[in-house]
Amino acid sequence: MTARRGGGPTMHDVGKLAQVSAMTVSRVLKNDPGVSEETRERVFAAVDRLGYRRNETARSLRLGGSGMIGLVVTNLANPFYSRLALGVQEVATEHGFRMLLSNSAEQAGREPGIIDGLIDHQVEGLIVVPAGSRQQHLAAAMRHVPVVLAARPPAGLDTDCVLVEDFHGAFEATACLLAEGHSRIAFLGNPPALYTGAERLRGFWAAHEEAGIEPDNALIHQGLVDAATAERAADELLDRPEGPTALFCTNNRISQGAIRALYKRGTVLPLAGFDDFDLSDVLGLPLTLVSYDADEIGRQAARLLIDRLHHQDAEPPASRRVTVPTRVIRHGARPGDHPSSAPPPGA
Amino acid sequence: MTARRGGGPTMHDVGKLAQVSAMTVSRVLKNDPGVSEETRERVFAAVDRLGYRRNETARSLRLGGSGMIGLVVTNLANPFYSRLALGVQEVATEHGFRMLLSNSAEQAGREPGIIDGLIDHQVEGLIVVPAGSRQQHLAAAMRHVPVVLAARPPAGLDTDCVLVEDFHGAFEATACLLAEGHSRIAFLGNPPALYTGAERLRGFWAAHEEAGIEPDNALIHQGLVDAATAERAADELLDRPEGPTALFCTNNRISQGAIRALYKRGTVLPLAGFDDFDLSDVLGLPLTLVSYDADEIGRQAARLLIDRLHHQDAEPPASRRVTVPTRVIRHGARPGDHPSSAPPPGA
DNA sequence: CTGTTAGCGCATTCAG
DNA sequence: CTGAATGCGCTAACAG
Numbered sequence: 215m216t217a218r219r220g221g222g223p224t225m226h227d228v229g230k231l232a233q234v235s236a237m238t239v240s241r242v243l244k245n246d247p248g249v250s251e252e253t254r255e256r257v258f259a260a261v262d263r264l265g266y267r268r269n270e271t272a273r274s275l276r277l278g279g280s281g282m283i284g285l286v287v288t289n290l291a292n293p294f295y296s297r298l299a300l301g302v303q304e305v306a307t308e309h310g311f312r313m314l315l316s317n318s319a320e321q322a323g324r325e326p327g328i329i330d331g332l333i334d335h336q337v338e339g340l341i342v343v344p345a346g347s348r349q350q351h352l353a354a355a356m357r358h359v360p361v362v363l364a365a366r367p368p369a370g371l372d373t374d375c376v377l378v379e380d381f382h383g384a385f386e387a388t389a390c391l392l393a394e395g396h397s398r399i400a401f402l403g404n405p406p407a408l409y410t411g412a413e414r415l416r417g418f419w420a421a422h423e424e425a426g427i428e429p430d431n432a433l434i435h436q437g438l439v440d441a442a443t444a445e446r447a448a449d450e451l452l453d454r455p456e457g458p459t460a461l462f463c464t465n466n467r468i469s470q471g472a473i474r475a476l477y478k479r480g481t482v483l484p485l486a487g488f489d490d491f492d493l494s495d496v497l498g499l500p501l502t503l504v505s506y507d508a509d510e511i512g513r514q515a516a517r518l519l520i521d522r523l524h525h526q527d528a529e530p531p532a533s534r535r536v537t538v539p540t541r542v543i544r545h546g547a548r549p550g551d552h553p554s555s556a557p558p559p560g561a
Numbered sequence: 562m563t564a565r566r567g568g569g570p571t572m573h574d575v576g577k578l579a580q581v582s583a584m585t586v587s588r589v590l591k592n593d594p595g596v597s598e599e600t601r602e603r604v605f606a607a608v609d610r611l612g613y614r615r616n617e618t619a620r621s622l623r624l625g626g627s628g629m630i631g632l633v634v635t636n637l638a639n640p641f642y643s644r645l646a647l648g649v650q651e652v653a654t655e656h657g658f659r660m661l662l663s664n665s666a667e668q669a670g671r672e673p674g675i676i677d678g679l680i681d682h683q684v685e686g687l688i689v690v691p692a693g694s695r696q697q698h699l700a701a702a703m704r705h706v707p708v709v710l711a712a713r714p715p716a717g718l719d720t721d722c723v724l725v726e727d728f729h730g731a732f733e734a735t736a737c738l739l740a741e742g743h744s745r746i747a748f749l750g751n752p753p754a755l756y757t758g759a760e761r762l763r764g765f766w767a768a769h770e771e772a773g774i775e776p777d778n779a780l781i782h783q784g785l786v787d788a789a790t791a792e793r794a795a796d797e798l799l800d801r802p803e804g805p806t807a808l809f810c811t812n813n814r815i816s817q818g819a820i821r822a823l824y825k826r827g828t829v830l831p832l833a834g835f836d837d838f839d840l841s842d843v844l845g846l847p848l849t850l851v852s853y854d855a856d857e858i859g860r861q862a863a864r865l866l867i868d869r870l871h872h873q874d875a876e877p878p879a880s881r882r883v884t885v886p887t888r889v890i891r892h893g894a895r896p897g898d899h900p901s902s903a904p905p906p907g908a
Numbered sequence: 909c910t911g912t913t914a915g916c917g918c919a920t921t922c923a924g
Numbered sequence: 925c926t927g928a929a930t931g932c933g934c935t936a937a938c939a940g
Contacts, residue, residue, distance in 0.1 A: 272917035619933035
């Protein structure tokens with residue numbers, strides 16, 4: 215019963231049934247005004263009867279544009295990237311584009327192949343969260359279609375990107391802890407080869423300088439890639455005699471690993487970190503989280519890309535850099551042992 | 562510098578440069594053995610020099626298969642669905658298919674249009690998590706391509722599906738609470754029009770019958786759609802003088818809403834629910850969670866679909882129903898006020 | 909081992 | 925208002 219490869223009805227079939235040429239069918243489906251109401255109805259009737267659907271593949275070939283944009287993220291299971299994807303899809307849909315999504319699974323080596331595949335499928339543009347720090351394959355991709363980077367800036371590439379206020383967010387959150395009198399704050403960070411890692415460390419450091427406090431290098435632990443490695447790093451730091459009095463984590467997974475380490479040993483320590491996450495408000499921990507709208511990163515990236523797609527004939531404008539703002543969210547510690555009844559303080 | 566619509570080099574261009582016909586280029590790129598090593602190298606050189614990429618759109622048109630399958634989920638921001646999507650992509654990639662992903666945003670009304678669009682783009686098959694209970698549009702889609710349902714069963718449709726052990730999981734988790742002596746367990750459920758909602762209530766109810774306990778209808782609250790509505794429902798239940806002594810929640814978002822309600826009033830109540838979630842182990846609440854591998858749902862669905870794609874010529878086999886197993890995870894309450902040092906009990 | 913012919917389904921261009 | 929011819933980029937099928 216199901217149609218087979220190359221088996222569905224074509225415009226010719228519809229035309230035959232409606233007693234017109236394929237050309238007229240094409241016009242009707244395109245809402246071309248130059249068709250009589252009468253034939254128009256006959257065509258629609260035939261379309262319905264056959265369950266005809268226009269072949270967008272053939273249409274793309276003829277028109278020279280697929281109507282698709284590609285999105286490459288590093289980890290769709292991370293809510294950050296799934297929100298970003300939703301933002302991209304929202305704007306893409308508004309502008310009549312479909313989104314072709316691929317996940318690089320944080321393996322930088324897979325990214326070039328993924329991108330080549332998307333280009334082969336005639337995406338008209340790409341939004342990429344680069345998995346690694348080498349970007350020559352992106353330069354190659356730009357020979358075919360416009361590329362917009364998300365969450366990480368171009369390195370040796372001239373193209374648009376959408377970033378979070380990494381430095382500023384890290385600065386602010388760290389400053390909160392420092393203002394409360396903490397001077398031994400541990401830094402749990404992702405690999406510094408990643409832009410976000412480096413930039414957030416810079417903010418952490420700058421906040422210390424501004425407060426006239428020298429960060430202790432022994433408390434800085436970079437290169438963490440997931441909650442498990444973060445948990446081990448936090449374990450190690452917390453076991454020291456001269457341990458930290460507060461923690462700073464550069465992303466949601468690292469925060470979660472650190473929280474698990476704290477929970478295991480029954481320690482309550484103020485924790486600051488990038489990315490808000492589900493249930494952060496009910497952990498009963500003093501949290502200072504740098505929050506931002508991940509959907510908005512996707513929306514902005516899609517807007518930059520589609521804008522370029524609409525002005526492809528013109529001289530390409532200078533590359534743009536858009537920044538999505540952060541704001542600090544604070545959650546209080548659980549008031550008592552079993553909290554009595556008061557909601558946690560803080561905004 | 563970037564290539565424009567219909568602007569990239571074609572096989573003819575490559576052929577001209579390599580001094581062969583387009584046909585030979587096609588053969589080289591397809592790894593056809595019948596080409597001399599010499600010309601093969603010339604062709605590859607020309608490909609490199611031009612940055613040539615084969616046009617998969619044209620190829621699809623000619624070959625009659627796009628190499629794409631469509632996935633429609635209801636809410637990509639829910640980790641359940643993003644994991645499912647990763648599972649689909651994993652298997653799809655193994656078999657040389659790409660995944661075209663769309664999000665229906667839980668709006669059943671958008672689903673038909675989304676599916677039509679995917680069919681227009683020549684997906685060879687569809688995996689759908691139906692947003693609503695009406696499925697005629699899926700019957701229409703099946704006229705074009707095979708359709709596999711995920712997480713929800715077909716209603717009046719003859720097709721494959723992959724389900725979770727909804728009944729069994731709900732039964733087991735409820736039985737745990739009952740075995741601990743709870744007889745007033747509140748049920749916080751999604752709309753019963755959804756299969757999962759109905760089935761999980763059935764499991765909840767059956768566990769009560771098995772234990773010889775009559776569930777209190779006043780404690781059953783269905784129709785919850787997100788964490789916020791669940792929180793309000795839990796608020797209402799917990800404020801009653803004759804409130805529940807434990808809660809059962811039918812999915813992760815409802816659990817999170819209920820947990821927030823508990824936290825607000827400083828109440829510690831055993832909570833059972835479907836779906837494990839991040840940090841469930843560090844909340845210090847007695848949790849009984851029905852966990853399962855969401856990726857596996859996606860993998861199985863993709864396998865069923867691709868299996869059908871590979872046997873399209875043959876008589877279509879009877880529709881299959883695959884079930885993904887659940888297991889119950891238990892987390893203990895936080896030992897003391899500030900936990901001293903013992904990790905929480907439970908597996 | 910390589911080239912020529914023809915056509916996948918559609919839409920632009922030009923005739924009527 | 926409608927139709928016929930032509931070609932988008934690619935590849936089976938058939939020459940040579």
